[in-house]
Amino acid sequence: MSDQIPLVAKQGEKVLSFGEILLRICPDLQGNWLKENKLPFYIGGAELNVATALALWNVPSAYLSAMPDNAITREIEQELKDKQIDTSAMLFEGDRLGLYYLPKGNDLKHAGVIYDRANSSYAELAVxxxxxxxxxxxITWFHFSAICPAINQSLADVCLEALKAAKERNISVSLDLNYRSKLWKYKKAPIDVMPELANYCDLIMGNVWAAHSMLGIPLHPHLEKSQEYDNEILLQQAMDTSKAILAKFKSCKAVANTFRFDHGAGIKYYTTLYTEDQLTVSPEYVSDDILDKVGSGDCFMAGLIFGFYNKLTIKEILSFATAAAFDKLYIASDATTSTVDDIKARMKRDDE
Structure with a gap:
């Protein structure tokens, strides 16, 4: 077995991330934003978080989305350019920018996300x-997530169009199985859409529950009923899920899974990467307190792409991606602000 994943990634060529650019509005849970007339926000979107991390880590990074053409969106575009993200493919058309509302903090499951993205410029894209x-x-690499086809049938068709075009050009494709139940509202379940798209993907990242609900991959009966922390069962499931994905989707060369469990006010976190008949498992990270869960998975995805692009070994790829994702939990924004050196320093601290 080789120690590198056989994915196409030409040095000097760009990684293109495709998805909806959003503004994340962040009211606090105590209602102080009403009293103080302050409402923090971040430029967000899962795929933009990946593009931002890659650019920060000196991987040539491009981003494709759609925004209305006005003074505000041009300022947003300039902000992305200032972060060394190539926005030359950006579409300026339509009438509105998508929004979502989600407070900052480590306990978001009770707050809930509120989407306001219907009829956005991105949502109205067509084949x-x-x-x-x-x-x-x-472009050497194309990245998207399951959030894109969740929006409507037209976006699902655009994703398929993009994947076919990427494969014709021998461009590597990565897919993040982000599941957003509040977005799948157009009379199709993920299982009706995602398997066709997964057929074109070289790297599929998510978790075993997402693979079950979105790709129809079997789950251990115990895990169908709960998401309890049982390391032995979870690692066996990661192995079984990964093998099943590679058997079902012939273009897929590698499968990554994340495992994140509440631990008081913090989390327990580890990951796996399966390729060429071997499951690599990351160290387990444990924290008693974190700052913001948003974007951690995106940072993990970016870390994987960073490793593949730079032709690291499998162990190095997974170690960097996992440390980057854990590090993001201490950053109060949608995208990471940690450099490669910052993340390597965290890896060194955690090894000591």
Whole structure:
């Protein structure tokens, strides 16, 4: 077995992330934002979080979304450019930017996310609207998530169009199985849409429950009923899930799974990466307190791409990606602000 994943990643060419750019509005849970007339926000979106991390880590990074053309969105575009993200493929059309509301903090499960993204510029994209010949020039890797086809049938069709165009050009494709139940509202369940898209993906990342609900991958009977922390069962499930994905989706070369469990006010966190008949398991990270859960999975995905792009070993890829994801839990924004050196320093601390 080799120690590198056989994925195409040409040095100097860009990684293109595709998804909806959003503003995340962050009211506090105590209602102080009403009294103080202050409402913090972040530029967000799962795929933009990946693009932002890659650019910060000196991987040539491009981002494709759609926004209305106005003074505010042009300022947002400039902010992305300032972060060294190539926005040349950005579409400026439509009438509105998507929003979502989610407080900051470590206990978000009781707050709930509120989406306000219907009829956004991105949501109105259609097949034939994007010139993939132009968009894919100088691109070696294409990344998207299951959030994109969750929005509507038209976006699902655009994703399929993009994946076919990427495969025709031998571009590696990664998929994050983000499951957002509040978005799947157009009379199709993820299982009706995601398997066709997964057929074109080289790397699939998520967790064993998402793989079950979105790709139809079997679960151990115990795990169908609960998400309890049982390391032996979970690692066996990671192995079984990964093997099943590779058997079902012939383009797929590697499968990554994350495991994150509440631990008081903090979490327990570890990950796995399966390729060429071997499951690699990360160290387990434990924290008694964290700052913000948003974007941790995106940071893990970016860490994987960073490792593949730089041709690291399997162990190095997983170690970096896991440390990057855990580090993000201490950063109060949608995307990481930690450099490669910052993340390596965390890895060194945790090894001591």
């Amino acid at each position: 034939g609207q994007i010139n993939w010949d132009e968009v894919f020039k100088g």
